[in-house]
Amino acid sequence: MLKPIILEGQKILREKSQKIDNFQEKEFKTIIKNLRGTLKKTKNGIGLAAQQIGANQRIFVIDAELAKKLKIPDVFINPIITKKSFRKEKLEEGCLSVPEIYGFVKRYRQVTVEARDENNNKFILTTKGLLSQIIQHEIDHLNGILFIDKATQTHNIKPEI
Numbered sequence: 528m529l530k531p532i533i534l535e536g537q538k539i540l541r542e543k544s545q546k547i548d549n550f551q552e553k554e555f556k557t558i559i560k561n562l563r564g565t566l567k568k569t570k571n572g573i574g575l576a577a578q579q580i581g582a583n584q585r586i587f588v589i590d591a592e593l594a595k596k597l598k599i600p601d602v603f604i605n606p607i608i609t610k611k612s613f614r615k616e617k618l619e620e621g622c623l624s625v626p627e628i629y630g631f632v633k634r635y636r637q638v639t640v641e642a643r644d645e646n647n648n649k650f651i652l653t654t655k656g657l658l659s660q661i662i663q664h665e666i667d668h669l670n671g672i673l674f675i676d677k678a679t680q681t682h683n684i685k686p687e688i
C-alpha cells in the first residue's frame with residue numbers, strides 16, 4: 528500500500544526505533560509491504576526506513592532493482608554495522624523526508640552490516656559505494672538521525688545521479 532512519506536519536523540523521525548522480535552506478526556509483514564510499495568512509487572528514492580511511513584520499527588528497504596542487481600535482500604531488519612573503514616568520503620545525498628534539500632555527508636567508505644531478512648535469516652554484507660552510503664543513511668534514520676544533522680554545503684540543486 529502507498530503511504531504518505533513523513534516529513535522532517537515530525538517527532539517519529541527523531542525517535543530511536545524498536546527492534547523486531549516477532550517475524551510472524553501480521554503488522555510486521557504489512558510494514559514491509561508498505562515500505563516496498565511506497566518506495567517503488569517515489570520518483571528517485573533508493574532507500575526508505577520504517578519511521579518514514581510512521582512505523583517505529585528497525586526495518587528499512589532499498590530499491591528492489593538495485594537489490595536484484597547486487598543479488599542481496601531488499602529488506603534489512605535489525606541492521607547493525609559491525610565493521611567500518613577508517614577512511615571516510617564526502618558524498619552528496621538527499622532524503623525523501625527532507626524534500627528539495629541536498630548536501631554532503633561524510634560516510635565511511637566501507638561498512639559491514641549484519642541484518643535479518645523478512646524470514647529471519649541472518650545475512651552479512653561488506654559494502655562500499657552507493658550501497659554503503661544508503662545503509663549508513665537508513666541506519667541513521669532508525670536512530671532518529673537525519674542527513675541534514677551531518678550535512679555541509681546544503682543546497683537545492685538535485686545531484687545528477
Ligand code: CO
Pocket residue numbers: 621622623624664668
Ligand atoms: Co532518508
